[in-house]
Amino acid sequence: MSYTYDYPHPAVTADICIFSIRDGKLHVLLIKRLVDPFKDSWAIPGGFIKMDEDLIDGARRELEEETGVADVPLEQLGAYGTPDRDPRERVITVAFMALVPSDQMVLAAATDAADARWFDMDDLPKLAFDHDRILADARERLAHKVTNRVTETARAAFQFLPEKFTLAQAQAVFETLKGEDLDKRNFRKWIAANWDLVDLKEKTTGGRHRPAALYSVEF
Amino acid sequence: MSYTYDYPHPAVTADICIFSIRDGKLHVLLIKRLVDPFKDSWAIPGGFIKMDEDLIDGARRELEEETGVADVPLEQLGAYGTPDRDPRERVITVAFMALVPSDQMVLAAATDAADARWFDMDDLPKLAFDHDRILADARERLAHKVTNRVTETARAAFQFLPEKFTLAQAQAVFETLKGEDLDKRNFRKWIAANWDLVDLKEKTTGGRHRPAALYSVEF
DNA sequence: CTAGTAAGTGTCATATATACATTATAAACA
DNA sequence: TGTTTATAATGTATATATGACACTTACTAG
Numbered sequence: 001m002s003y004t005y006d007y008p009h010p011a012v013t014a015d016i017c018i019f020s021i022r023d024g025k026l027h028v029l030l031i032k033r034l035v036d037p038f039k040d041s042w043a044i045p046g047g048f049i050k051m052d053e054d055l056i057d058g059a060r061r062e063l064e065e066e067t068g069v070a071d072v073p074l075e076q077l078g079a080y081g082t083p084d085r086d087p088r089e090r091v092i093t094v095a096f097m098a099l100v101p102s103d104q105m106v107l108a109a110a111t112d113a114a115d116a117r118w119f120d121m122d123d124l125p126k127l128a129f130d131h132d133r134i135l136a137d138a139r140e141r142l143a144h145k146v147t148n149r150v151t152e153t154a155r156a157a158f159q160f161l162p163e164k165f166t167l168a169q170a171q172a173v174f175e176t177l178k179g180e181d182l183d184k185r186n187f188r189k190w191i192a193a194n195w196d197l198v199d200l201k202e203k204t205t206g207g208r209h210r211p212a213a214l215y216s217v218e219f
Numbered sequence: 220m221s222y223t224y225d226y227p228h229p230a231v232t233a234d235i236c237i238f239s240i241r242d243g244k245l246h247v248l249l250i251k252r253l254v255d256p257f258k259d260s261w262a263i264p265g266g267f268i269k270m271d272e273d274l275i276d277g278a279r280r281e282l283e284e285e286t287g288v289a290d291v292p293l294e295q296l297g298a299y300g301t302p303d304r305d306p307r308e309r310v311i312t313v314a315f316m317a318l319v320p321s322d323q324m325v326l327a328a329a330t331d332a333a334d335a336r337w338f339d340m341d342d343l344p345k346l347a348f349d350h351d352r353i354l355a356d357a358r359e360r361l362a363h364k365v366t367n368r369v370t371e372t373a374r375a376a377f378q379f380l381p382e383k384f385t386l387a388q389a390q391a392v393f394e395t396l397k398g399e400d401l402d403k404r405n406f407r408k409w410i411a412a413n414w415d416l417v418d419l420k421e422k423t424t425g426g427r428h429r430p431a432a433l434y435s436v437e438f
Numbered sequence: 439c440t441a442g443t444a445a446g447t448g449t450c451a452t453a454t455a456t457a458c459a460t461t462a463t464a465a466a467c468a
Numbered sequence: 469t470g471t472t473t474a475t476a477a478t479g480t481a482t483a484t485a486t487g488a489c490a491c492t493t494a495c496t497a498g
Binding site: 211 | 454455456457458462463464465466
């Protein structure tokens with residue numbers, strides 16, 4: 001009996017959907033591919049799993065190599081393995097996702113990708129492989145996670161708010177992540193019931209309207 | 220530029236957790252391994268994905284080859300790829316699960332496994348690889364799916380009931396699948412609200428107690 | 439006819455979701 | 469200074485889901 005499995009092996013990659021809010025709109029981090037297939041196409045970052053690294057570690061490494069983005073709390077989305085999803089050879093990919101702040105983030109595309117940029121989710125380019133499907137699945141999952149219970153993902157939403165924020169700002173963030181408008185009064189009830197808001201007893205100034213109360217969160 | 224990716228490739232398998240109720244207890248379908256590693260150990264069925272088949276098709280094929288079980292509605296659980304989960308070489312597995320009736324099912328282990336048997340989930344043998352972890356994840360998912368909304372999995376629960384069943388029988392099935400006891404009155408409210416039960420105007424006989432009304436379901 | 443056993447049934451409290459309209463307060467401007 | 473404009477702030481009613489909880493009914497066996 002031989003000591004290696006005598007079956008042909010597919011390639012295995014990890015692909016990562018990184019979401020952020022920029023300019024009040026949901027964005028996703030895409031890279032421009034450096035090599036064929038789909039050279040010069042946009043794609044979600046990802047690459048080959050090394051033989052000695054765990055799937056999530058491979059995902060983290062590829063993400064950093066292609067975009068410079070590090071230290072994000074990835075969550076597995078699932079495996080995608082339609083036989084012809086890669087025109088070169090059989091490639092099975094394990095998809096991950098995360099929600100991160102991106103303002104002070106410096107994208108470093110140089111090494112393993114021709115470019116790395118944030119794209120508005122409402123204005124996406126044509127994507128390589130089956131990445132449009134993976135991304136759609138991730139988008140759906142994001143919307144569910146953001147309000148359904150107090151998950152890591154929901155907590156990440158507050159990263160898009162300044163230290164001191166108004167409830168209107170918070171509502172805008174959650175609306176962006178969910179992809180739908182929320183009722184103001186119901187949102188305020190929800191956030192007060194589910195998060196530990198501190199009323200800072202300060203108000204905004206300068207607006208041509210009634211000033212808003214400022215809050216901070218404690219986790 | 221070469222036409223194949225010059226990275227080493229891991230092996231990729233599909234592993235399948237098949238649940239059923241037998242004797243009123245939750246069981247899982249395991250196979251006895253025919254070859255090393257873990258020769259003669261029990262394991263959840265599974266095997267190598269072929270180069271031209273989709274993940275779910277590979278899972279279905281392996282399941283049939285190793286157990287004789289066919290035509291089950293598999294759902295993907297996720298990918299497991301810890302580097303040393305297989306002592307021989309790097310193997311990444313994609314796990315699937317399903318809930319099926321098993322009474323008239325004939326297990327045919329002969330071909331690709333030394334044996335195939337149903338095991339009581341409360342009396343499992345030591346499992347090969349990391350299959351205990353995969354199985355634990357599947358068990359948890361099953362419990363959630365059975366009552367949370369009207370899913371395929373929830374519908375499958377009725378397969379464990381005869382054409383005409385009492386509400387007590389139905390409750391027993393759902394208790395087994397959830398792994399916890401349910402309140403009789405609350406269960407009756409729930410099943411009446413969520414399923415289309417037909418009161419057959421018949422009653423059981425022969426019990427040393429008050430006869431029970433018989434129902435059937437319509438989907 | 440009595441004992442045993444499982445069937446059958448309703449209410450209250452709590453939590454969550456959703457719909458919906460008016461008043462309050464500051465800045466800008468005439 | 470007072471009028472306009474823009475956003476902030478607030479409460480109630482309804483519907484639905486969840487979970488706790490105890491007594492009466494009806495058959496069988498002895």
